[in-house]
Amino acid sequence: NAGVTQTPKFRVLKTGQSMTLLCAQDMNHEYMYWYRQDPGMGLRLIHYSVGEGTTAKGEVPDGYNVSRLKKQNFLLGLESAAPSQTSVYFCASSTDRVPYFGPGTRLTVT
């Protein structure tokens, strides 16, 4: 079991560029989440999904889009990156309770 994996691990973008972060889990979890982590602000929920084909907004959804076409994958898209989106992004998945986190993606927008 690989658990929760994220691709890529690091990325540098210029303002206005777009990119997609991929999260994959092999634990057959129904629920998947995208968080961003900034210094002093903890983990803030961007979007989440309660099952294949479903998505919902979290605390800070603006500037991001997500898709859950397959149960095991949860994609996070940035259509037009901004410096304020510089952060570490964590994906997580869960069954009934405990979210398991992926290793994170460090994104820098210049």
Add this chain to the structure above:
Amino acid sequence: GENVEQHPSTLSVQEGDSAVIKCTYSDSASNYFPWYKQELGKRPQLIIDIRSNVGEKKDQRIAVTLNKTAKHFSLHITETQPEDSAVYFCAASPSLTSGTYKYIFGTGTRLKVLA
């Protein structure tokens, strides 16, 4: 919306002393409270959790207490060791009846154990 406040933001203790981190939540329907430990450059990892029908839970040197009336819960680490140095996050899960498992995290506590 739901909110979780966590204090203190930083905490330094001498090796062997105890450390206490406190969290307060706003949604009275929250019923599950996990704690995560995050070492530098690593992912958050669950260390202990508590459900709303339990007042205290212990696992070796760590324990969590919950006061539902006051809507706060705490992490206690006894006999601290240098390897306990990390950032600790509390979280609260809103009601099951909402049909979702949306976790709201506190802002984290950076614990430093001084040798």
